[in-house]
Amino acid sequence: MNILQAKNEIKNTVQAYLSKNSFGEYEIEAKNQRPLLLIGPPGIGKTQIMEQIAKECQIGLVSYTITHHTRQSAVGLPFIQEKEFQGKTYSITEYTMSEIIASVYSKMEDTGLKEGILFIDEINCVSETLAPTMLQFLQNKTFGNQKVPCGWIIVAAGNPSEYNKSVRDFDVVTMDRIRYIHVETDYYVWKEYAISNHIHPMILSYLELKPNHFYTVSTSVDGMEFVTARGWEDLSYLLYTYEKMHLEISQDTIYEYLHHEDIAEDVFAYYLVYKKYQDDYGIDDILNGNVSSTIYARLFNADFDERVSVVNLVMEGLLRQVNVYSFEKHCTDLWFSFLKEYRKDMDSSYLDHTKAFMSNYRDKLQAELLSASQKHEYEFVLNNIQKVMVDESLDPKSRFDPCTKPFFEQKEKMEKLDSQLKLEIENAFEFMENAFKNGQEMTIFVTNLTMSSEMALYLSSHTIDIYEKYKQLLLIGTQKARLLDELAH
Numbered sequence: 001m002n003i004l005q006a007k008n009e010i011k012n013t014v015q016a017y018l019s020k021n022s023f024g025e026y027e028i029e030a031k032n033q034r035p036l037l038l039i040g041p042p043g044i045g046k047t048q049i050m051e052q053i054a055k056e057c058q059i060g061l062v063s064y065t066i067t068h069h070t071r072q073s074a075v076g077l078p079f080i081q082e083k084e085f086q087g088k089t090y091s092i093t094e095y096t097m098s099e100i101i102a103s104v105y106s107k108m109e110d111t112g113l114k115e116g117i118l119f120i121d122e123i124n125c126v127s128e129t130l131a132p133t134m135l136q137f138l139q140n141k142t143f144g145n146q147k148v149p150c151g152w153i154i155v156a157a158g159n160p161s162e163y164n165k166s167v168r169d170f171d172v173v174t175m176d177r178i179r180y181i182h183v184e185t186d187y188y189v190w191k192e193y194a195i196s197n198h199i200h201p202m203i204l205s206y207l208e209l210k211p212n213h214f215y216t217v218s219t220s221v222d223g224m225e226f227v228t229a230r231g232w233e234d235l236s237y238l239l240y241t242y243e244k245m246h247l248e249i250s251q252d253t254i255y256e257y258l259h260h261e262d263i264a265e266d267v268f269a270y271y272l273v274y275k276k277y278q279d280d281y282g283i284d285d286i287l288n289g290n291v292s293s294t295i296y297a298r299l300f301n302a303d304f305d306e307r308v309s310v311v312n313l314v315m316e317g318l319l320r321q322v323n324v325y326s327f328e329k330h331c332t333d334l335w336f337s338f339l340k341e342y343r344k345d346m347d348s349s350y351l352d353h354t355k356a357f358m359s360n361y362r363d364k365l366q367a368e369l370l371s372a373s374q375k376h377e378y379e380f381v382l383n384n385i386q387k388v389m390v391d392e393s394l395d396p397k398s399r400f401d402p403c404t405k406p407f408f409e410q411k412e413k414m415e416k417l418d419s420q421l422k423l424e425i426e427n428a429f430e431f432m433e434n435a436f437k438n439g440q441e442m443t444i445f446v447t448n449l450t451m452s453s454e455m456a457l458y459l460s461s462h463t464i465d466i467y468e469k470y471k472q473l474l475l476i477g478t479q480k481a482r483l484l485d486e487l488a489h
Contacts (some may be wrong), residue, residue, distance in 0.1 A: 003188035004041070004193075007049040009181060010036055014153050016056055018115055026150075035138050035154035037123070037170075040183030041217065043228025045190070046065040046157045050119045058369055060107045060116025060152075065356045066098055066134065067122045072381040075133055075144040095347065098143035104152055111367040115151035124158035124167050131168055138170075139177050163217060187214040190229050198323070200236040202274045205312035206267055207232075209305055214264050225260040232258070277309050289427040291434075299435045307436070314428050318421075319452055325421045326454045327373065328414040335381045335407050343400060350390040350403065358382060384410070422462060429466040437474065446470050 001009070010412050013036060019027045026033075038046055047063060054061035076095035083092055096199050100118070108114055133143070138156065141148045148154060156178075161167040170178075187207065194204055207214055217226040235257035242249055249271060255264035281295060299307060342353045361378040364370050370378070384406055390399050436442050446467075459467055 001181070001183060002044050002189045003049060003183055004186075004189045005212075006038060006040075006181050006183045007053065010038070010049070010155060011053045011056065013179070013391070014053060014059070014117065017153050018057075018059070018151065030141070030150050033153065034177060034179045035141070035156060036181060037178045038155065038157040038183060039124075039160060039183050040157070041163055041185055041215070041228070042159050043226075043230035044183065044185050044215070045193070045229055046183070047119070047121065048193075050117060050155060054117055055369060055371065058113075058367075060111055060113035060115065060368070061119065062100075062103050062107050062152075063119040063121065064103070065121045066130070067125050067127075076146075091198070095144035095146075097146055100146065101143050101146045104149055108149070112363070115285070115302050117461055118148055118152050118154050120154070120156045122158055123156040124170065126168070134169070135174050138174050185215040185229070187211045190214065191448075192451045194233075195319070195448060196453040199233060200239045201312055201316035202239065202271055203236055203267075204448075205274060205309050206270050208308055208312060208448075209270075210266070213266070216260060216263075227258045227260050227263055274309055274313075275308065278313060281310055281313060283313050286314060286431050287317050287321070287424040287427055289423075289430070290432055292370075296435055307441050308444060310435075311432070311441050312448070314431065315445060315449055318425060318428055318449065319455060321417075321421050321424055322452065322455045322458055324457070325414070325417045327377065327412070328417055330373075330377045331380045332407075332411055332414045334377055335384065335410060338381065338385060339403060339407060342403065346396045347401065349392050350388065350399065354382075354385055357385065421458070422464060425459075425464055426466055429464075429470065433466070441469060 017026065017028055017033045021027055026301070040046060050061060050063065067453065071138065076098045078093050078095055080091050081094045081433050084090075102115070104118055107116065120137070123138075137143060138154075141154060156380055159167060168317055188211075191204070191207070213227065213340055214232070215228060217224075217228075235254065238253070238257070249268070251265055251268040254268050254271070258264045259265060285291060286295075299310065338353070342350060345353075361382060364378075365375065388406065389404060391398065398483065432442050432445050
């Protein structure tokens with residue numbers, strides 16, 4: 001299965017393992033909750049899906065790469081303990097608490113979350129001295145003398161033998177106690193993740209043209225050559241930062257992330273061309289509906305690579321705008337919820353409600369349940385509601401009305417962005433229609449655009465006739481259209 005299917009399978013399992021009956025007991029007892037073993041190539045996103053699942057399920061996550069550990073840190077240190085059996089005293093060996101088990105308890109103390117995922121990576125690549133410990137861990141859910149706390153689901157991951165010479169096979173006894181999930185690379189699944197997570201548009205554009213360069217691991221006369229999903233994502237972060245700081249990108253810089261000489265050279269060459277297209281085509285003018293006839297003429301004579309690059313540049317412009325709108329929309333909704341709670345209970349002071357909002361934010365932050373964007377949204381709203389001064393001696397209406405003034409200013413700002421975004425989407429589609437008609441470029445544009453979760457949500461909640469026309473015409477199909485429509489209801 002691909003990484004998305006694996007994520008859904010693990011998430012469903014976690015939810016099933018954590019479900020409780022009417023007595024507050026786990027529906028599936030801990031002893032029957034099989035650890036999940038995820039085997040797949042390196043760098044395809046195994047760790048990322050664990051982080052996503054933990055946030056989506058609102059539970060904790062403790063992650064370890066086991067190859068970084070010794071037997072002592074995994075099991076604990078031995079010490080002599082005296083115990084009496086049948087009237088005789090014996091010296092026996094016990095162990096201090098494992099560093100890994102201690103980390104789980106620390107996570108519970110730090111976050112307040114009593115349930116979570118214990119993720120052990122590279123579990124089948126451990127040293128000979130640690131291998132028996134890993135088998136015991138998978139079979140009995142223990143490190144040394146300590147069990148993994150109840151409510152914590154074990155997920156382990158490893159690499160197939162073709163990617164790592166130190167891989168150890170598990171015996172039948174162990175395999176019979178785990179759930180084995182095999183994962184393979186899938187560019188088109190990663191592409192959906194990449195679009196929604198704002199991977200650099202140059203990378204998306206390049207891989208649109210050369211998807212076979214997405215993932216490769218091979219050995220040449222010069223040694224190991226490899227390109228992974230992790231490499232593309234980390235390169236994306238660097239490109240954004242370098243561009244913001246006006247630092248030069250070199251081929252060597254790209255090679256440090258994409259360890260394949262030919263691919264790194266090709267990506268660097270494409271990056272230079274992509275930046276030139278960015279300057280030549282004036283994407284802001286396209287989104288504002290100001291397209292010169294020379295642009296259409298150039299596209300008519302352009303090769304397919306250039307046309308696809310322009311498609312992705314237009315998509316980048318729209319996604320950049322929908323991100324701005326989404327932030328303002330989420331802030332507006334969060335602020336509205338705060339005012340709604342205040343209006344419901346005006347016996348409590350405005351200051352008390354503000355403190356409760358702050359406390360809720362800090363609890364979520366401490367529990368590591370917020371994404372970076374959600375953190376910024378909370379901070380935006382908190383900053384604004386703290387500026388409001390309320391005279392508590394006034395009647396409820398006179399107290400409430402001043403609180404709403406800055407909110408309605410924010411709402412107006414959001415609505416202006418909404419109208420602007422809708423117009424830019426219409427302009428983008430008109431440009432695509434005039435430039436490419438019903439060609440392959442339009443298919444790429446509509447398909448990729450709706451892979452963005454934020455854009456998909458926006459399109460599902462707004463009526464944009466030209467988008468609806470091409471959604472039906474290009475059959476983005478029946479299934480995707482149905483899903484988009486469901487989001488709106």
